[in-house]
Amino acid sequence: xxxxxxxxxxxxxxxxxxxxxxxxxxxxxxxxxxxxxxxxxxxxxxxxxxxxxxxxxxxxxxxxxxxxxxxxxxxxxxxxxxxxxxxxxxxxxxxxxxx
Numbered sequence: 001x002x003x004x005x006x007x008x009x010x011x012x013x014x015x016x017x018x019x020x021x022x023x024x025x026x027x028x029x030x031x032x033x034x035x036x037x038x039x040x041x042x043x044x045x046x047x048x049x050x051x052x053x054x055x056x057x058x059x060x061x062x063x064x065x066x067x068x069x070x071x072x073x074x075x076x077x078x079x080x081x082x083x084x085x086x087x088x089x090x091x092x093x094x095x096x097x098x099x
């Protein structure tokens with residue numbers, strides 16, 4: 001997985017959620033289109049020890065695959081609140097390469 005997060009641009013105009021451009025890939029064996037964007041948003045954050053993220057992979061404007069990921073432990077306590085971390089966290093969990 002390659003994360004070039006200093007150069008990564010978060011697209012806040014992408015709908016239905018904020019998204020990052022990723023290296024296109026087939027999210028599922030049966031997919032006929034590539035996932036081109038990773039969208040991530042916080043759905044629960046206790047502001048102390050854990051945060052649950054909703055993520056979705058998109059092909060153009062069509063949702064391909066979705067799920068949840070939880071940030072906890074040292075991952076959560078070392079997070080300084082920057083908006084790129086949720087993308088890198090999900091990217092690392094699912095071996096997604098960012099453009």
